[in-house]
Every structure is written in C-alpha cells, then in structure tokens.
Amino acid sequence: MPPIRTSKSSKTPPEGFDDLEDMLLEFANKMKDAGNAPHEGKRKNEATWEIFKISHQRSRYIYDLYYNKEAISKELYNYLLKNNYADAMLIAKWKKQGYEKLCCLRCIQAKENNFNATCICRVPKARLGTEQQTVECVSCGCRGCASGD
Amino acid sequence: MASFNLPNCPPNPGSFNRPPPPRPPMLAPGWTEHKAPTGHSYYYNAATKTSTYTRPVAPTPAPAPFAAGPTPGPYPAPGPYPSFSQPPGGYYGGQFNQQQFPNQQFPPPQQQFGHDQNRGRGWMGRGGRFGNQRQHRQKPEEKPDRPKSKRTIPGATPWVLVKTKLGRTFVHNTETKVSLWKVPEDVQAVIDTMPPEDEATKELKAKKKLASDTDGLKQEVSEPRGIKRLAPAALETEGKDGTGAADINEEEEDEEDEEGEEEEEGSEDEHDAHGNKRLKTGEAVEFTEDDVAWQLEAMAEEYGFEEDDFEEGEDMIAEDNINSFKEMLDDYKINPYSTWDAEMPRIVEDNRYVLVTTTKRRKDVFTEWCKDRIAEIKAEKAKQKKVDPKISFWAFLKENASAKLYWPEFKRKFKKVSEMKDTKLADKEKEKMYRDYISHMKISESLRENDLKKLLRSNSELSRLTSLEDLPESILIDVRYVTSPEKIRDAIIKDHLATLSEAPMNEAEKKAKEELERKARAIRDREAAVRKDQWRLRGEEQRAKDMLKEEEALIERAKIVSKRGLLGHIIKKEDEGEEGGKPSGPDGGGLP
Numbered sequence: 001m002p003p004i005r006t007s008k009s010s011k012t013p014p015e016g017f018d019d020l021e022d023m024l025l026e027f028a029n030k031m032k033d034a035g036n037a038p039h040e041g042k043r044k045n046e047a048t049w050e051i052f053k054i055s056h057q058r059s060r061y062i063y064d065l066y067y068n069k070e071a072i073s074k075e076l077y078n079y080l081l082k083n084n085y086a087d088a089m090l091i092a093k094w095k096k097q098g099y100e101k102l103c104c105l106r107c108i109q110a111k112e113n114n115f116n117a118t119c120i121c122r123v124p125k126a127r128l129g130t131e132q133q134t135v136e137c138v139s140c141g142c143r144g145c146a147s148g149d
Numbered sequence: 150m151a152s153f154n155l156p157n158c159p160p161n162p163g164s165f166n167r168p169p170p171p172r173p174p175m176l177a178p179g180w181t182e183h184k185a186p187t188g189h190s191y192y193y194n195a196a197t198k199t200s201t202y203t204r205p206v207a208p209t210p211a212p213a214p215f216a217a218g219p220t221p222g223p224y225p226a227p228g229p230y231p232s233f234s235q236p237p238g239g240y241y242g243g244q245f246n247q248q249q250f251p252n253q254q255f256p257p258p259q260q261q262f263g264h265d266q267n268r269g270r271g272w273m274g275r276g277g278r279f280g281n282q283r284q285h286r287q288k289p290e291e292k293p294d295r296p297k298s299k300r301t302i303p304g305a306t307p308w309v310l311v312k313t314k315l316g317r318t319f320v321h322n323t324e325t326k327v328s329l330w331k332v333p334e335d336v337q338a339v340i341d342t343m344p345p346e347d348e349a350t351k352e353l354k355a356k357k358k359l360a361s362d363t364d365g366l367k368q369e370v371s372e373p374r375g376i377k378r379l380a381p382a383a384l385e386t387e388g389k390d391g392t393g394a395a396d397i398n399e400e401e402e403d404e405e406d407e408e409g410e411e412e413e414e415g416s417e418d419e420h421d422a423h424g425n426k427r428l429k430t431g432e433a434v435e436f437t438e439d440d441v442a443w444q445l446e447a448m449a450e451e452y453g454f455e456e457d458d459f460e461e462g463e464d465m466i467a468e469d470n471i472n473s474f475k476e477m478l479d480d481y482k483i484n485p486y487s488t489w490d491a492e493m494p495r496i497v498e499d500n501r502y503v504l505v506t507t508t509k510r511r512k513d514v515f516t517e518w519c520k521d522r523i524a525e526i527k528a529e530k531a532k533q534k535k536v537d538p539k540i541s542f543w544a545f546l547k548e549n550a551s552a553k554l555y556w557p558e559f560k561r562k563f564k565k566v567s568e569m570k571d572t573k574l575a576d577k578e579k580e581k582m583y584r585d586y587i588s589h590m591k592i593s594e595s596l597r598e599n600d601l602k603k604l605l606r607s608n609s610e611l612s613r614l615t616s617l618e619d620l621p622e623s624i625l626i627d628v629r630y631v632t633s634p635e636k637i638r639d640a641i642i643k644d645h646l647a648t649l650s651e652a653p654m655n656e657a658e659k660k661a662k663e664e665l666e667r668k669a670r671a672i673r674d675r676e677a678a679v680r681k682d683q684w685r686l687r688g689e690e691q692r693a694k695d696m697l698k699e700e701e702a703l704i705e706r707a708k709i710v711s712k713r714g715l716l717g718h719i720i721k722k723e724d725e726g727e728e729g730g731k732p733s734g735p736d737g738g739g740l741p
Binding site for chain 1: 488490491574
C-alpha cells in the first residue's frame with residue numbers, strides 16, 4: 001500500500017509519474033472500495049481476495065510498463081517500488097521461469113500447506129484432471145496461475 | 150434468400166422404392182396427390198402452388214395422381230413446385246449455401262451441376278467453398294442433401310438428371326421447373342440408355358471449356374454456383390422405376406447446356422451398355438478423400454491457382470488484421486498507459502475488434518501498440534521545449550498571493566488548485582517563492598525598478614535582438630523580474646536591450662572577457678598587496694627612525710655636564726634605577 005502523498009511530505013516523483021497517475025489513482029480507489037466492502041456472505045478466506053487481486057493487478061501494471069511496454073524510466077520504476085505501488089518481491093518471482101503468472105507469494109510457500117505442496121492454483125489446468133469445477137485458491141482466490149495455462 | 154429445394158419429400162435413400170399406398174381419389178379439383186419417399190402422401194395444388202398433408206376433400210373425384218401416367222416434357226403438375234416454403238415432408242430447408250444460388254427457385258441446371266463445363270467459373274470464393282467442405286467432412290450425416298451434379302438427358306430435352314450429395318438422383322424439368330424423385334417413364338427409358346457418367350462428362354468438359362471461353366462471360370458474373378465437389382464417377386442414377394426422383398426448380402436455360410446435350414448424344418451409344426449396368430446397380434457413390442483431392446486439384450487448375458495460394462491466407466490476413474486492430478486503438482484514442490482490462494470495454498463493440506481472433510493475441514497486439522505509442526509520445530515530448538514549472542507558479546502567485554496571508558494560510562486556501570498540487574516543484578521551493586514574492590512586493594516601486602535593472606545588467610543571455618516575448622528563462626524565473634512594476638517593466642527592458650550588442654556573447658568572447666577580467670583582477674590584487682607591503686615597510690622605517698632619534702637624544706643629554714660633574718650623572722642613574730629605570734627627560738637631570 002503506497003503512502004498517502006501529502007503536499008507536505010511530497011518529494012517530487014521522477015519524471016513520467018503524471019502519465020501513470022490516473023491509473024494509480026484508479027487502483028487506489030478500487031483498493032479503498034475493496035477495503036470498505038462488506039464481508040457478509042463471504043467465506044472467511046474470501047474477504048481478502050479482492051485486496052490481493054488489486055494488489056496483483058497494480059504490480060502487474062507497473063511490471064508491464066517497465067518490462068514489456070518500456071514506458072517508464074528505471075528511476076520512476078524504483079520510485080514506484082520504493083513507495084509500494086508494486087510488490088517488488090512478487091515482481092522478482094515473475095522474472096523467473098515458471099513463475100511468470102504467479103498470483104501471490106503465499107501460493108508458492110509450500111511449508112504453509114498441509115502436504116508441503118504449493119497451492120492448487122499453481123497446478124496447470126491440463127493436470128487438474130477431468131473435473132471442471134473452478135478452482136479458487138484459499139489464499140488469494142486465484143483460479144490458476146501456472147505458466148503453461 | 151433463394152431456397153433451392155429438392156423434390157418435396159426426399160427422405161433417406163433407403164425408402165425410395167416403397168410403392169405408394171392406394172388412396173381413394175377424392176381430392177378437390179386442382180389438387181394432386183403425391184407420394185413422399187417416406188411413404189407419406191401429400192397434396193399439391195398447382196394453381197395456388199400450395200402443398201399440404203391434409204387431404205383436401207371435394208365432392209367430385211380428384212384427378213388421378215400424376216405418378217400414374219406421366220407424359221414426356223412438361224409434367225402433369227405444371228408450374229414450379231412449391232419449393233420455397235418448406236414443403237411437407239421435405240426435410241431440406243433452404244438453409245444450405247443459399248448464397249450460391251440465385252434468388253429464384255432454381256439455378257439453371259448447367260451451371261449448378263455441370264461440374265465439367267462450368268466448374269471454376271463463378272465460385273463465390275474459395276474461402277467459402279473450403280469452409281463448407283470442411284464442415285461437410287466433419288459431420289456428413291447432419292448435412293441436408295443437396296444437388297451435386299447434373300446431366301442433361303439427351304432424349305428428353307427439358308429434363309435434367311440431378312444427382313444429390315447423398316447419391317440420390319432426381320429429374321428436373323428446366324422448362325416447367327418441376328422436379329421429381331420419380332422419373333417419368335419415358336424419361337426413364339432415355340436415362341436407361343445413357344452412357345455412364347465419367348466418359349460423358351469428360352468429353353463434355355472439353356467441349357464446354359471451349360464454349361465457355363467464348364460466351365461464358367455473362368454467367369460468370371451473374372451466377373454464383375453451388376457445386377460442392379465432383380467425383381470422377383459423379384453422376385450415377387438410381388435408374389429403377391420410381392425410386393429416386395427429385396425436384397429442382399430452375400429458371401434459366403443455358404445455351405451451353407444445349408451444346409452439352411448435343412455433344413452427349415453423340416457419345417450416348419458407345420457407352421450404352423456400360424451405363425445401363427451402372428444404373429441398375431443403383432449404388433450410392435462414396436466420396437473418398439482422393440476424390441475430394443482430385444476435385445480441388447481440378448478447381449485449382451481451372452483457376453490457375455498455385456499450390457501455395459491455398460496455404461498463403463492466414464498470415465497475410467493476420468498482418469492486415471493486426472494493422473486494422475491497431476488503427477482501431479488509434480481511433481478510439483486509447484490511453485497507452487492504461488491496462489487492457491480498463492480499455493477493452495471501449496473497443497469491444499467495434500467491428501475491427503474481432504479481426505484478431507483470440508483474446509490472448511489481442512492483448513499481445515495491444516501491448517505492442519502501447520509500446521509503439523509510448524515511444525512516439527516520448528519522442529514528441531523530447532522535441533517540445535521544457536518550460537520551467539516556476540514560471541507558471543509565479544503567474545499563479547501574481548494573481549493570488551497577498552501580504553495578508555502567511556504561507557501556511559495561503560497553502561491551505563489554495564490547496565485544491567492544480568498549481569499548488571504540481572509535484573514538479575517541491576513544497577519548500579514553493580514556500581520560498583511565496584516569501585520572496587511577498588517580501589519584494591513590500592518594497593517601493595523605485596527600488597524594484599532598480600532591482601530589475603540590476604538583473605538585466607547581470608544577465609549575459611540578452612542581446613539587442615531579444616524581443617520581449619522570448620526573454621530567457623533565467624530572467625523569467627527571477628523574482629526581481631516578476632515583482633518589477635508592470636507598467637514600466639517593458640520600457641525598462643527595451644531600453645536595456647537597446648544598449649546591448651547585436652548578439653549575446655558567444656563562448657569564445659565570454660572566455661576572452663573573463664580572461665581579461667581575471668587579469669585585471671590579478672593586477673589589482675597585486676597592487677593592493679604591494680601597497681600593503683609598502684605601507685608596512687614605511688611604518689617599520691618610521692619606528693626605526695623614532696628609536697634612533699630617542700637614542701640620539703639620550704646621548705645628547707649625557708653629554709651635558711652640570712656643576713656637579715660626573716657625580717650628578719651617577720646620582721641621577723641611581724634615582725632612575727630606583728624609579729624603575731624610567732628614562733628621564735633631557736631636562737630632568739638638573740632637578741633633584
């Protein structure tokens with residue numbers, strides 16, 4: 001969660017930040033909405049899924065801008081990471097082969113699971129077997145983030 | 150849409166031979182009873198061109214069903230069959246490949262079915278054809294039956310023998326537009342004597358090619374053709390009486406057709422025996438992959454297609470499609486800094502959206518486009534002159550700043566204004582500018598005028614050619630320029646500019662001038678140092694002189710001997726020693 005920027009604490013962000021500002025603001029608003037959304041009718045785990053989702057989307061947005069679209073400078077990218085606009089640890093995973101679409105870091109923490117295995121969302125769709133029901137992982141609601149899918 | 154209907158009730162080929170059950174001839178006048186190969190009987194009114202399953206009852210006995218005694222030429226039931234509406238019992242809708250048939254009941258037989266003469270002259274396009282074929286291969290049993298090829302019957306001119314895809318045959322009268330599963334007897338007799346398909350058609354083909362070269366242009370334009378494919382052993386008839394009869398509604402007679410008929414007549418006799426044998430077997434033709442391949446090859450030859458013409462398609466189209474997809478993105482002014490998910494709803498309605506087929510591919514194209522677009526934007530920005538954010542903030546201060554407000558108050562008051570939110574200027578910078586502005590506005594106008602003059606004098610970027618509009622930034626962002634009284638500011642600047650040289654000093658001149666200045670300063674410094682030295686030396690000299698004088702005076706005094714003689718000196722010395730060695734004045738010796 002990026003800190004709230006007040007005019008008092010503002011250090012001028014690097015050049016090019018204006019271009020992204022709208023999208024970042026949109027993400028911030030979505031995040032606010034997700035935080036304020038009622039949890040009635042949701043399962044215990046489900047409450048945080050939306051937060052994870054938006055956080056993931058925002059990280060992906062910045063990752064894409066820097067690595068795929070080459071739209072932002074390294075300076076600005078570092079600024080965004082430093083200010084927690086994107087999850088640097090998650091992005092670090094995305095750079096690794098096999099983790100290109102990783103949904104969240106908890107899903108690859110094998111030790112947190114019963115059988116010391118990664119989350120169900122890491123299993124490629126092809127290997128899930130015949131049952132067609134949608135899989136939603138407990139930690140972040142991911143429906144599958146295997147690279148091959 | 151034109152519907153091209155087979156005879157009204159052509160069901161599965163197996164049931165062809167079933168004889169119609171007897172019926173009491175109690176039909177209303179004008180109605181004829183017909184038998185569907187399924188065994189249903191239905192009723193057709195030639196006058197109203199309607200058909201029905203329910204028996205139209207009339208007091209008078211109905212005319213005999215036409216199957217009983219057909220005459221050659223126009224069939225008992227005159228006029229076109231009711232083939233547009235779904236006929237009773239007919240399970241061929243008008244749904245297949247309608248675009249390939251003209252919008253009347255029936256296309257001319259020659260063009261539809263004469264694979265030999267007309268093939269390759271008016272296909273809708275190979276995409277459509279291949280598409281159909283593929284579909285056909287996948288689920289052949291679901292496809293409704295359709296006419297596939299046709300032959301003219303040499304002995305019975307208006308009748309043509311039509312073969313369907315499922316291998317059934319029917320006859321069609323091109324003049325009366327009547328199609329019948331049941332072949333009239335006299336026609337059947339002729340059919341029985343016809344040569345088998347292949348040889349006849351091959352000869353026909355050669356002939357027709359020549360003919361079509363000369364006069365086939367008209368049909369080419371107007372007639373889209375419905376041939377799917379043709380096998381070498383294409384037209385076979387189930388020639389038994391009353392088995393396979395079908396109906397096609399045709400509307401045009403083709404001249405080429407006539408030629409074909411004549412041609413065929415010649416070859417009729419040779420193949421007579423063979424033809425009969427084939428006809429009697431009545432077997433359906435199986436289309437194998439080879440047949441299809443042969444067919445395609447023949448098409449390609451006719452068109453002059455190369456092998457790769459068929460393969461080429463996809464990539465080329467994809468390229469074009471991607472370009473139009475990008476154009477669409479341009480048209481909608483999509484923000485390249487946005488995400489696919491955010492922008493997708495805006496473009497999804499556009500026709501060009503589907504040009505790129507999969508969403509994954511679309512995303513890729515979108516990313517690619519964003520990359521290019523951002524690069525463009527960056528290049529544009531680099532071209533533009535950078536404007537110091539201070540200039541706009543000065544303008545903002547000029548309008549809003551007042552001495553009555555301290556900075557925090559001012560900030561609070563204008564915190565929603567875009568200039569105050571602008572992050573290019575740090576907050577501290579803004580505060581400093583505000584304070585500067587306020588403090589400068591407090592001093593008198595004449596002093597501010599002098600400040601401006603000083604500023605102009607100190608600036609080296611100005612020249613006589615500088616106009617008021619393009620003053621250098623170094624001046625524009627200076628508080629002395631901003632706070633100078635507006636009324637006389639331009640005049641002062643103009644005056645100053647008039648005194649300047651043509652061009653602002655360039656680098657070399659600047660250096661030379663600096664060098665000169667440096668030298669002058671060095672000389673000045675040296676002089677000052679020398680002067681100081683001299684002054685110090687003079688002081689020392691003076692002091693030395695003084696000391697010398699003193700000593701001389703002492704000696705002078707010593708020389709003066711009073712009445713007491715030398716004793717006086719001694720006593721005096723002692724007194725002086727007691728008093729702390731104070732030198733006594735020259736006259737002091739004579740006192741005590």
